[in-house]
Amino acid sequence: MSTDIEQRTLLDVKDLEVHFPIRSGVVVERTVGHVRAVDGVSLTIDAGRTYGLVGESGCGKTTLGRAVLRLEEPTAGSVWLDSTDVTALRSERLRRFRSKMQMVFQDPLGSLNPRHNVEMLLAEPLKVHGVGSKAERRRLATETLDAVGLPVSVMERYPHEFSGGQRQRLGIARALMLRPDLIVCDEPVSALDVSIQAQVMNLLDELQGEFGLTYLVIAHDLAVVRHLSDRVGVMYLGKLVEEADSEAIYERPRHPYTKALLSAVPQPDPDIEAGRERIILKGDLPSPANPPSGCRFRTRCPWAQDVCAEEAPVWREAADGHKVACHFDF
Amino acid sequence: MALLEVEDLRVAFGDTTAVDGVDFHVDQGRVTGLVGESGCGKSVTSLAVMGLLPRRGVTVSGTARFEGVDLLSLPRADMRRRRGSDLAMVFQDPLSSLNPVVQIGRQITEVLERHRGLRGEAARKEAEDLLDRVGIPDPRRRLGEYPHQLSGGMRQRVLIAIAVACAPRLLIADEPTTALDVTIQAQILELLKDLVDAEGTALLMITHDLGVVAGLCDEVNVLYSGRVVESASARDLFARPTHPYTVGLLGSIPRLDLPIDEPLEPIRGSIADVIRWKDGCAFAPRCDRVAEPCVDGEPPLIGTAHAHRCVMAEETV
Structure with a gap:
């Protein structure tokens, strides 16, 4: 959430595709197919805003986030940050450009070097970029620790000495060290306990105001995404199925998959739980190596018709700023 | 009489106390929740009741009476007979609870043979029926498959089929949906609800998710640092949360039914900020209402139907 200044597009993802080859064969490996992890996604994020990407495991949301940072090589499409095409950058220029875009990972313990103390962890991105x-590096580290709510006294300590919530604060501090424009947060709170999740979400909120950050938040928890984001995109099998302002998508979901997702989230209120009508989806996610014809959601959609198998729905604007890929109006 | 009555359960691993005097009960045909965050002792409590804790280096005291018989003092062989037939358990991670090199069918018939004496085609038929009951399509084919060939939701269904194979009177489910996607979670919760309704099985639901509690549980026990801090009917607990920890948990959850800019009110600090229950309230170091009485000895359990352990509650609520 943030205040309106002037609206400027910071991140522009155009028709992004990331396909992973499936290899088979004992002596000679051949490519026998492709996992279409991300299969044509376009989205934009305004500077200072938060875009929330939701979807279930295997929908391609993490791959999309990594491709934005060029941690995965896109198969097709482009990613523009300000006026630079990230997908066209090569070696040294890409390395230097990465200072503008950083990532916060789900598992803070797995993403912090256990043999580095906090000072080394925080100084490393600065050293890599020769800052x-x-x-000065120590001064910046002190400042950043303060911003994420950790005392300077932790500077000599190692990752294993911290609790999960504190480690995530460290992960955020490290992403902040280069004062990037964009931070991709991949499941930033899902490994944390409920009471700590709220602390970290509030911290992300504060830092956005303080450092003018733009976030791409990737999460499976719809309530977390709603709380953090200005705009929300719902992904299914490598494609966006719906996108709208946060308020609108939760008030009036227009895609059957979004409806089902929202109806499946258990709410901490017995009256709501007793009264609600759940849309229980049949079966599991189909394989992204061999997605269904037409609309990818049709095999699990309670309202699927013949047309859904024949034609892929177009990505259309169903209401002001509310995009959906479905043949029908719900 | 309650089906399961746990009193003053304590479990210590060496010098580390995991469960520090837990009391709760489970009634026939009801769903009872044990709720809390990591390290609160909820899983250790269930393992102690099931007799699944290692003997070496672990001290267990207190009682867990199942239909009047204390499970904690039963000889191992007796407990082994009861496990699977009287009480059964479903774990969080179905992949590590199933044997990866044994076909699904064999893993189900094993239980049927041991506890119900079914063999051969009879056992196979029963296994097929069980898979069908837990909603697995084409069960005959699935019997010959291995765990890695199934999706996460399917594996959890298999685990539930194994658990209900001998119609246990008490089913313990430890975070059965935590590893699953939200649409699959909805399927599994629905299945558990149906099983409880159809068979009158009592369910002890262990979870960190208050949403799951609200949808499934009749009674709730909130655990903090190895002890129950509040227990009530689900309706009462959500309508009048009384212990500051329960209040804090509810304030930490972003909710879909509240305005979008509703601020979160997290609990400060972490579970590492703790004092021993015998010295005072373990939650005191993180509590906003903390006062002198909180750190003046063990806080008593106040109330009966809606009980809590906060000495400051009456003055502030």
Whole structure:
């Protein structure tokens, strides 16, 4: 959430595709097919805003986030940050450009080097990018620790000495060290306990205001995404099925999959739970190597018709700023 | 009489106390929740009741009476007979609870042979019926498959089929849907609800998710640092949360039914900020209402139907 200044598009993802080859064969490996993890996604994020990407495991949301940072090589499409095409950058220029875009990972313990103390962890991105002298790096580290709510006294400590919530604060601090424009947060709170999740979400909120950050938040928890995001995109099998402002998508979901997702989230209120009508989806996610014809959701959609198998629905604007890929109006 | 009555359960691993005097009961045909965050002792409590804790280095005291018989003092052989037939358990991670190199069918018939004496085609037929009951399509084919060939939701269904194979009177489910996607979670919760309704099985639901509790549980026990801090009917607990920890948990959850800019009110600190229950309230270091009486000895359980352990509650609520 943030205040309106002037609206400027910071991130522009155009028709992005990431396909992974499936290889088979004992002596000679051949490519026998492709997992279409991300299969033509376009989205934009305004500077200072938060875009929430939701979907279930295997929908391609993490691959999309990684492809934005060029941690995965896109198969097709482009990613523009400001006026730079990230997908066209090569070696040294890409490495230097990465200072503008950072990532916060789900598992803070797995993403922090256990043999580095906090000072080394925080100084490393600065060293890699040749920023400042040792003293300046220490000053920046102190400032950043303060911003994420950790005392300077932790500077000599190692990752294993921290609790899960504190480690996530460290992960965020490290992403902040280069004062990036964009931070991709991949499941930033899902590994944390409920009471700690709220602390970290509030922290992300505060930091956005303080450092003018733009977030791409990737999460499976719809309530978390709603709380953090200005705009929300719902992904299914490598494609966006719906996108709208956060308020609108929860008030009036227009895609059957979004409806089913929302109806499946258990609410901490017995009266709501007793009264609600759940849309229980049949079966499991189909394989992204061999997605269904037409609309990819049709095999699990309670309202599927013949046309859904024949034609892929177009990505259309169903209401002002509310996009959906479905043949029907719900 | 309650089906399961746990009193003053304590479990210590060496010098580390995991469960520090837990009391709760489970009634026939009801769903009872044990709720809390990591490290609160909810899983250890269930393992103690099932007799699944290792003997070496673990001290267990207190009682867990199942239809009047204390499970904690039963000889191992007796407990082994009861496990699977009287009480059964469903774990969080179905992949590591199923044997990866044994066909699904064999893993189900094993239980049927041991506890119900079914063999051969009879056992196979029964296994097929069980898979059908838990909603697995084409069960005959699935019997010959291995766990890795099934999706996460299917595996959890298999685990539930094994657990209900001998019609246990008490089913313990430890975070059965935590590893699953939300649409699959909805399927599994629906299945558990149906089983409880159809068979009158009592369900002890262990979870960190208050949404799951609200949808499934009749009674709720909230655990903090190895002890129950509040217990009530689900309706009462959500309508009048009384212990500051329960209040804090509810304030930490972003909710879909509240305005979008509703701020979250997290609990400060972490579970590492703790004092021993015998010295005072373990939650005191993180509590906003903390006062002198909170750190003046063990807080008593106040109330009966809606009980809590906060000495400050009456003055502030």
